[in-house]
Amino acid sequence: MKIISFVIKRLLATIPTLFGLLVLIFTLSRIIPTSPVMVIAGEFSTPAQIKALEVRYGFDQPLHIQFLNYLKKIYRGDLGVSLRSNRPVITELKRRLPPTFELVITATAIAVLLGVPLGIIAALKRNSWIDHFLRAFTVAGVAVASFWLGIMLQLVFSLYLQAFPLGDQMTGAVPPHVTGFMVIDSILAFDGALLLDAIHHLVLPAVTLCMPGLASFARFTRSGFLGVLQSDYIVYSQSMGIPKRKIIYKYAFKNAIVATVSQVGLIFGLLLANTVIVEYIYFWPGLGAYMVDVMLFFDYEGILGTTLFIGLVFLIINIIVDVIQAYLDPRIVEKL
Amino acid sequence: MKGKETYLKGITRRTFIKGLGAGAALTMGSGIFPAISKSKLVGSVPPWKLVWSIPSPFQGLDPHTAGDDAPYSFKMNLYGQLYRYQDSPPKIVPWIAKGYDADPGGQQFTVYLKEGLKFHDGNEITAEDVRFSVERTIEMKKQVGGTLSPILAKDSVKVIDKYTCQFNLRRPSGYFIAALPMLAIVNSKLLRKHDKDGDYGATWLTDHEAGSGAYMLKKWDFAKGWVGVQWPDWPGGWSGNHLKEIEFNTIIEVSSRISSLLKGQSHALELFVPPDQIKRLKGNPNVNVIPNTSLSTFFIRLNYTRPPTSNIHYRKALNYAFPYDPYIEKVMHNNVVRSEGGPLPNKMWGRPEGLKIYKTDMEKAKKELAIAKKELPTEDFNREVTVKAIKGYGSTKLAALYLADVAGELGLKFKVVEEPWTVLSSAASKKDTTHDIWMHWRNAHIVDPVTWIGRLYTPEYQGTFSGSTYYDNPEVTPLLVKAGSIAAQDERKKLYEKACSLIVEDAADIWISNEKLNGVFTSDVHGWRYCDVAFGWDVYSMWRA
Numbered sequence: 066m067k068i069i070s071f072v073i074k075r076l077l078a079t080i081p082t083l084f085g086l087l088v089l090i091f092t093l094s095r096i097i098p099t100s101p102v103m104v105i106a107g108e109f110s111t112p113a114q115i116k117a118l119e120v121r122y123g124f125d126q127p128l129h130i131q132f133l134n135y136l137k138k139i140y141r142g143d144l145g146v147s148l149r150s151n152r153p154v155i156t157e158l159k160r161r162l163p164p165t166f167e168l169v170i171t172a173t174a175i176a177v178l179l180g181v182p183l184g185i186i187a188a189l190k191r192n193s194w195i196d197h198f199l200r201a202f203t204v205a206g207v208a209v210a211s212f213w214l215g216i217m218l219q220l221v222f223s224l225y226l227q228a229f230p231l232g233d234q235m236t237g238a239v240p241p242h243v244t245g246f247m248v249i250d251s252i253l254a255f256d257g258a259l260l261l262d263a264i265h266h267l268v269l270p271a272v273t274l275c276m277p278g279l280a281s282f283a284r285f286t287r288s289g290f291l292g293v294l295q296s297d298y299i300v301y302s303q304s305m306g307i308p309k310r311k312i313i314y315k316y317a318f319k320n321a322i323v324a325t326v327s328q329v330g331l332i333f334g335l336l337l338a339n340t341v342i343v344e345y346i347y348f349w350p351g352l353g354a355y356m357v358d359v360m361l362f363f364d365y366e367g368i369l370g371t372t373l374f375i376g377l378v379f380l381i382i383n384i385i386v387d388v389i390q391a392y393l394d395p396r397i398v399e400k401l
Numbered sequence: 402m403k404g405k406e407t408y409l410k411g412i413t414r415r416t417f418i419k420g421l422g423a424g425a426a427l428t429m430g431s432g433i434f435p436a437i438s439k440s441k442l443v444g445s446v447p448p449w450k451l452v453w454s455i456p457s458p459f460q461g462l463d464p465h466t467a468g469d470d471a472p473y474s475f476k477m478n479l480y481g482q483l484y485r486y487q488d489s490p491p492k493i494v495p496w497i498a499k500g501y502d503a504d505p506g507g508q509q510f511t512v513y514l515k516e517g518l519k520f521h522d523g524n525e526i527t528a529e530d531v532r533f534s535v536e537r538t539i540e541m542k543k544q545v546g547g548t549l550s551p552i553l554a555k556d557s558v559k560v561i562d563k564y565t566c567q568f569n570l571r572r573p574s575g576y577f578i579a580a581l582p583m584l585a586i587v588n589s590k591l592l593r594k595h596d597k598d599g600d601y602g603a604t605w606l607t608d609h610e611a612g613s614g615a616y617m618l619k620k621w622d623f624a625k626g627w628v629g630v631q632w633p634d635w636p637g638g639w640s641g642n643h644l645k646e647i648e649f650n651t652i653i654e655v656s657s658r659i660s661s662l663l664k665g666q667s668h669a670l671e672l673f674v675p676p677d678q679i680k681r682l683k684g685n686p687n688v689n690v691i692p693n694t695s696l697s698t699f700f701i702r703l704n705y706t707r708p709p710t711s712n713i714h715y716r717k718a719l720n721y722a723f724p725y726d727p728y729i730e731k732v733m734h735n736n737v738v739r740s741e742g743g744p745l746p747n748k749m750w751g752r753p754e755g756l757k758i759y760k761t762d763m764e765k766a767k768k769e770l771a772i773a774k775k776e777l778p779t780e781d782f783n784r785e786v787t788v789k790a791i792k793g794y795g796s797t798k799l800a801a802l803y804l805a806d807v808a809g810e811l812g813l814k815f816k817v818v819e820e821p822w823t824v825l826s827s828a829a830s831k832k833d834t835t836h837d838i839w840m841h842w843r844n845a846h847i848v849d850p851v852t853w854i855g856r857l858y859t860p861e862y863q864g865t866f867s868g869s870t871y872y873d874n875p876e877v878t879p880l881l882v883k884a885g886s887i888a889a890q891d892e893r894k895k896l897y898e899k900a901c902s903l904i905v906e907d908a909a910d911i912w913i914s915n916e917k918l919n920g921v922f923t924s925d926v927h928g929w930r931y932c933d934v935a936f937g938w939d940v941y942s943m944w945r946a
Contacts (some may be wrong), residue, residue, distance in 0.1 A: 079714070097770075097824065097826055098824065099821075099824045099828075100823075100827040100830065101823065103823070103826050103827050103830060103865070103866065104823055105466075105468060105543050105544075106547055106846075107468060107544035107545070107546075107547040107548070107848070108547075108866075109547045109548040109846070109856060110547035110869070111550060111551060111861075112830075112862075112864030112865060114547050114550060115830070115865065116544065116866070117542050118542055118543070122541070137585070140712060144921060147461045149468070149907075150460040150461050150623065151460075151466065151603060151607045152461065152607055152608070152623065153463055157623075160622075160624050166918065199689070202828060216654075216656050216657075219656070220660065223660065224523065224660050224663060224664055231657065231660055231661055231664055232657055232661075234623070242839065256868060304896045345654045345657075346654050346656075346657055348625075348650075348651065348652040348653065348654070348657055348658070349838065350622065350624030350625050351624075353771065354458070354624075355624070358458055361823065363791075363823050364605075
C-alpha cells in the first residue's frame, strides 16, 4: 500500500514538473531573437510574406496568448504541427521514438549486463591487475568522446573489417510495423533473417552509446560491493565458513546493487541525450537528429513537443527505478 | 573437500571448459559477422538502382513549400515544370510547355502546353493544373511562393483553353521565364480530392506526390528519404541506359556519408563535400570526382548604414585587406575560384567587361583606412566590429578569422562570433539588430542577375536577410528596379552592367569566391548531367555499369 501511494504521489508530482518545464522551454524559445518564419518562408521571401506567415501561425500575438493557445492544444492531446515539416508533432514522435528507445534500451541493457559484473569482478579482485585494468577502462569509457568512438568503430568494424553495417536500422527489407522496434517486430513476424539483421545493425550504435553508462555502472557497483564486503555481517558469514559464491550472490549482491539501481534512471537520461551524436553518426532515424533539426531551426512546436515527451519519459523511468529500489531495499519504503 | 580434477598443471576442469567455450565463441563470432556482411542479408545495391546520399534532412514532399536543398531531388525527378534548366551554363528548355508569347511590355505571357502529357495517376496535364499550381504556391507563402510573389498574384493565371494559359504579372518582369523552372506543376484534381479545410492538399502532399516526372514515388520515410521507380508512361521513354530505381537518403555526418560511398552503399554524394574530403576522395580509384564551377557565390556582407562600415573608404580598406588567395588555397583547397564578377557569378551575364575587382593590397588598404579615419568620428572608427560566422560552417568561421586578422594588422578591433543560421537570418531582417559584418552564399535558383544583385542591393528586400546590409544607393536602385521590370534583355544587360560597376566601386560587400561543386560518384556511375540549378539531381540520363 505504501508503495502504491508513493507511486501515485510521484505521478501527480510530474504534472507541475512538466508544466514548469513547458513554461521554461516556451519562454526560452520565444525570447531568443530569431524568427522560424523566415526559414520556412525561404531565401527569397518578401517582408510582406514573412508578416503574413507570422499572422498565420499566431506569432504576432502576445506571448501569454500564444502560451494559452498552446496549453489548450496540449489539453486536447495535440502537440501542434511542426513548422518545418507541416506534419503533426505526434506523427514525428511516433516515427522517431521507437528507433531511439530501441537504441537506448539496448545500450542501457548492455551497460547494466556488462557494467555490473565488471564492477563485481573489480571489487572481488581489488588491487589486482584486473582491478587496475577495469578502473582504467571505466575512466576511458567516461572520457572518450562518443563521436570519436562511433566514427572509429564504423571505420574499423564496418569499412575495413566489413563485419558490421555502417548505420541505419535495417538493410532493405523491414518487418511489418507493429511497435516500430525492429527487433520486436522481427520476432513478432517470426522472421529470423530480419531479426538477425536488426540485431546486427544495433551492435555498433549500441556499443558506442553504452560506454559512459557501462563505465558508471562498473564504478558504482565496484564501490558498492567494496563497501558491503567490509560489513560486519559479511565478515561473520565468512568466518562461519559459508561458501564465497553464496556470500557474494545471496548476501552481498542485493545490498550492494541498490546504489547502482538508483543510477539507472540517470544513466538512461544521459544515454537519451547522447543519442543525438550517435544517431548522427550511424544515420539512425531516431529522435536525436530530429531534436537537433527542430532546435537549430527554432521549430517551436517541435521543440515543445519533444521536450515535453522526453521530460515525461524521464520522469516515469525514474519512478520505475525508485520502485525497484524500494523493492530491493525495504527500508526505503519505511521512510516513505 | 575433494581435490579438484586438473587436466594440466594448475588448470581446473572448470577453467578449461570456460576457455574452450570462449575460444569457440570467438571463432564463431569472427566468422559469422563477416559472413553476414557479405551475404545477401546485408546485401549490395543492384546495378539498376542508384543511392544518392545527402546531408539535408527531408521535411516533406511538397514541392511548393519544402525548404532546404533536399526538395530539389524530388522536384527534378517526381515532378515537371513548364520550363526546366539543363546543363551548364544553364539553358532553359521547354518541359511541360512547348512555347510562349510575350507582350512587348513584359507583363503578359501566354504559355502553350504540350498536349497529351499526364500525371502519374493518369490525369492529363492541363492549363487548369498550371493555374492551380500558381494559386497554391502564392497562397502557401513559403519558399517558391516568395520567389514568385513579387511578380505573380494568386489570380495571375487565366485559363484560355485546355492547353493555353495566360500569365498577367503584377508588374512587368524581365526574369519571368527564368523563374518558371522553380514552379512544379501539381495534379490539381488529386490535391482537390485531398483538400483539408482549404489547405490545397498541403497536409496530404507532405507525405505523398502529385507529379508527372520520369520517376514515381515507391517508398517514403520522412526520417530517412525516398525511393522512386521508373514511371512506365514517361513520354521521354526508357530505351537506352537508365536507372530503374533511385533513392535519395539523408546521412548527416560527412564521415559516415563518405564511408557509405566507399563501401558501395551510396553511389553519389552531395555537390558540396568539404574540400579536404574531396582531396582524399580524388586519390581513390573507385571514386570519380567531377568538378564544376557553379553560379553559387560566397561573400561577406558589410552594413551600409552603421559606422564604421557605412563609410565607403572603410569598406574599400576591408576589400583591399582581405587575403583572397590564401583563403582560396589554404581554407578552400582551391575548391573555389575567385569572384571576378563582383556580386555576380563569373559565368553570369550582366558583368561588365573589364570590371576591376579588389585584390589584396595592404598599402591601398591603409590609404583607404586613413581617409576613413578622417571622415568618421573617432568613437565610430574605433568601435569594435562584430563579424558573424554561420555555426556549423567552418569555412565561414575561417573567413571571419582571416578578416579579423587583417583588420588587426590595420589596427582595427574585430570580434568573431558564431551563431546558427536561424538566429543570423532573423537578426538580419531588422535594421537595429542586423549585423555589422556577416557572410553567406547566394545560390542559383533563378538564373538571372536579379538573384544576385536585384535582391541584395535594392531597398525592396530590406526586412529579409537578402537586404540585411540596408544598402541603398540612389544611383544603383533605379537601375536595378528598371532592370527587373523590363523585358528587353539587351537593355537589362546594360542596366545590370552599370549597376554592377557602381556596386563594386561602392565596395558594398567583399565578394570572395564562386563555388566549385563537385560531383562525387562511385566509378560505375555514368551519364550525369551537371546543372548549376538543382544540383544536377535530375537522374533520368544516369545509369550504373
